[in-house]
Amino acid sequence: MKKNALHNLTKRLTFVFFIALSLQMIAQENPNTENKSDFWSDVQFGGGIGLALGSGYSNISISPTAIFNVNQYVSVGAGLQYSFLKQSDFYSSHMYGGSVIALFNPIEEIQLSTELEQLRVNVDLEGSNSNSADFWNTGLFVGAGYRMDNITIGIRYNVLFNNDKNVYADALMPFVRVFF
Known part of the structure; x- marks a missing residue:
């Protein structure tokens, strides 16, 4: 045993x-x-910073964006946006919101894009509370650009453009897109 x-x-x-x-x-x-995970190696960051100052005029904006490269042809991402505009003795405006973007590169030099943007707009007209406005502005942009490494220069069109209530002066807008 x-x-x-x-x-x-x-x-x-x-x-x-x-x-x-x-x-x-x-x-x-x-x-x-x-x-x-290889997730973060496929993420790129970019966006825009703007500053315009003049005689009684100020325009300050920031718009960070991040994209995920699904493969060599397709990228998807999201962005945030904030802008402040002021014309002395006339108006001031705050705009803030976000966007989602999809990029398609059929060949290395060409980039096609779609972007859905939603902005909250607050406009205060100086000396007149009745003409102030708070509204949401939605833009759906389709675009095309020439791509060189991480920089794309092109033009985009807002298919939801409305002359009566829009934050942009025109439906057709040039862009420069940079991602690192």
């Missing part, structure tokens, strides 16, 4: 030893090789 008990104990100790050894091997595995 002692021989059988010793044999069972040896089996159990051998089993525990190999389990411990396996756990040790898993713990020693380099986490930077196989388990690391």
Whole structure:
């Protein structure tokens, strides 16, 4: 009976030893090789910063954007936007919101884009509270541009443009897009 008990104990100790050894091997595995996600290596950041100052006029804007490169042809992303405009003795305006964007590069030099933008617009006309306005402005842009590495220069068209209630002067707008 002692021989059988010793044999069972040896089996159990051998089993525990190999389990411990396996756990040790898993713990020693380099986490930077196989388990690391490549998500962040496919993300690019960019956007725009604007500053225009003149005689009684100020225009300050910031619009950070991030895109995820799905593959060499398609990228999707999102952005935020804030703008402040002021014309002394006439009006001041705050615009803020966000956008989603999809980019398609059929060939390396050409970039096609669609962008849905939603902005909250607050306009205060100086000396007249009745003419102040608060509204949402939605833009759906389709565009095309020439791409050189991380920079794209092109033109986009707002298919939802409305002359009566719009923050842009025209439906057709040039753009410069930079991502790092």
